[in-house]
Amino acid sequence: MDELDDIVQEFLVESHENLDQLDRDLVALEQHPDSRELLSSIFRTIHTIKGTSGFLAFHRLETVTHAGESxxxxxxxxxxxxNVESANALLRMVDTVRGLLTSIEENGAEGEVDVQSVIEQVTACIEDGSGKPKAAPAAAEPAAEAPVPEAPADEPAAAEAHADAEPEPAAEEPAPEEPAKPAAPVQRAGGAGAPPGPPEPGEEGSAPQRRSVAESSIRVDVDLLDALMRLxxxxxxxxxxLVRGVSEMxxxxxxxxxxRLNLIxxxxxxxxxxxxxxxxxQIWSKLPRVVRDLSSQLGRQIRLAMEGKDTELDRSLLESVKDPLTHLVRNAVDHGIEPPDVRQAAGKNPEGTLTLRAYHEGGHVVVEVADDGAGIDPERxxxxxxxxxxxxRDQLARMETSDILQLLFQPGFSTAKKVTNVSGRGVGMDVVKTxxxxxxxxxxxxxxxxxxxVWRLTIPLTLAIIQALxxxxxxxxxxxxxxxxxxLVFVDGSSDKNIEHVSGAPVYRLRGKLLPLVRLDESxxxxxxxxxxxxxxxxxxxxxxxxxxxxxxxxxxEEIVVKPLATLLKDIGVYQGSTILGDGKVALILDVQSLARRSLLAAQAVEKSGLGADAQQSQNRQGSGxxxxITGVGDRRVAVPLDMVTRLEEFPIDKIERVGSREVVQYRGRILPLVRLAHLLGAYPAEDGDSVPVVVYSERxxxxxLAVEKIVDIVEDSTDTHSDLDDSGLTGSAVIQQRVTEMLDVRQAILAADVNFFDAMDEYEDQYAGGLEEMSAV
Incomplete structure (x- = not known):
């Protein structure tokens, strides 16, 4: 665009903004066809583009917009x-105008963009009183030959001349004459340098009519803003x-x-x-059109809701977020929201709702793409x-539902049943994440x-200045x-909780689970x-x-200023930037994603050793704490060692089935044996509810x-256990929280659910049934 003069540059910038507004307004008009406000706004926008294009001698552009204006x-x-035909024709006209503008920007001329077919489509929608199509409007060669629609009484008449008259600007649109002369791509700096004026639209006391862009903002060179940010x-x-130095005085x-300097x-x-x-x-504005076109193609009925559209992001981040957000929206329309007949059969409104939500949280912007569709089946x-x-399968047995859903971000991962031009090729979610x-x-x-x-993006407010540890x-x-x-965790030398090593890889037991470690000095x-x-x-x-x-x-x-890295340091892959700290020292900013990939080596070492979180918990249960x-079983309190608890779940009663004389439940694609501790211990079971809490134990x-009536608490117990009980299923009792609490014989409970549970676990069998191997050999 450097070869183009300043007037054409300004026209292109304004016209692209106008086309984005047209996309939004036309989709809204299709839903509210009787809105005079929308119709007047769309008409004025098209009229502005047409008048200016005629003035600049872009005749093909003028002809297309004239047809739409008619x-x-x-x-x-x-x-x-x-109607739908009119909406399709007008939206196609917008696309054609966008193509012409792109050609002008790249080549300085309108090029060979086809305009005749869209003119015919628009003309076919213009009907006379008998309902028959009218002839196409004249191709505004002299503008005077084209019929000029009468302006309403409350709007000024719009001139149709080319060089000797220019179009009257609408209230919402800046006039094309006397444009600013930016030397580089520009952005709006809301209110920067503008004199005090009436409140912005949407603020309390604002007038119904919006101020024009020229009245409320100025254009600022992006390079100037970047220079200011660097300073x-x-x-x-x-x-x-300075603050650190003065604090020592x-x-x-x-x-x-x-x-005072700090505050300023x-x-x-x-x-x-x-x-x-x-x-x-700025990026959401294109999504109504995406949803409209895609839902029409896929036979969906979708209402798009936007919450927090005024939430602001640094301009450098908007472009980075645009493609991931568009992909998530397309994915929600294709995978998430079901066809109308499927929704009705499930008792839902045939029209699905896709919600875009943005808000500030903890110094970041959170952007959510939520749908009320079929959801994601973790078992699938x-x-x-x-x-x-x-x-x-061993890894799966130890995964929570949230961990399973994270698999969707694996490269090449897709659950789509068929490949379409929308999705199913396994490309997308990993790119979104990256x-x-x-x-x-x-x-x-x-x-x-x-x-x-709900897909949730958490984004920093800016890349230039961030909070850091x-x-x-x-x-x-x-x-x-x-x-x-x-x-943050401090490993105290006087504590009995230390860093452990599994197959040479460091790990730390944090709240009963093994946490893979990365030593920064080694890395x-x-x-x-x-x-x-x-x-x-x-x-x-x-x-x-x-x-x-x-x-x-x-x-x-502290707040740090992110400085770019030299090329040699970028190639190392462990750093994402550098900064100068308050004491004047240069510090490198660590790339957490790269360190996470290194942590995978420690996790794999744990897996290969057979000492996963569950296995190691079982081997260390004697001395690991x-x-x-504490659970409720009928009217009794029963304690289960926490290192024998892999996870807690709650199953609906109607999901519990029977296989022979045993109860089972379908769980993560497998049949999970289940035993009710009330039956095992001879307790008086409480009245049945709609669901039952269970303790799941997994190993190899x-x-x-193990089904209980309720989960009571998790406690640190230092009391001695009395082993004076000979009841089946118990190992003893203790006074915990001033209540007599029975200690569950977990091994017996496991065998009551699955008699073959320990068959393949030689180490476990050797520990608890030393003669089992010899007996089976006989």
Missing amino acids: LLSRLRDGAQSM VGELVLTRNQ SDPALTRTTQ TSELQESVMKTRMQPID VAATALDRGVIT NIEKIGGTVDVDSTPGRGT TVECSTEQYAIPQIAVDE LGLPVGSNDKDVYIAVLQAEGRRFGLVVDRVLNT NRLL GRSVA
């Missing part, structure tokens, strides 16, 4: 009504260094001055960042993952079968983006610490897994369910 004039005047970043770094006057710097930073912020509606996802070798994580964000999914799915390792300082930090080739005590573990979340990063010290949390799960691919 149809809109009849719709506005009530000569005919809006503010340097100011923030200097502020941090005892000068009250200097301290007050520094505090923060306000300046916030103001400059606001000039870079744009509402997420698990079965697909097993078929494709993504996971093993693109969002590149900008320091995260992706999550939550789904309820039969009720719907600073740590030290081997005397070097590093920064970790705060968004990835879940918690970066630094001198390795002499022991695993008196260190910190930063528990991080990335790549769909939790892992711990072992560091020597945790220093502080005294944490107990086998699982059983």
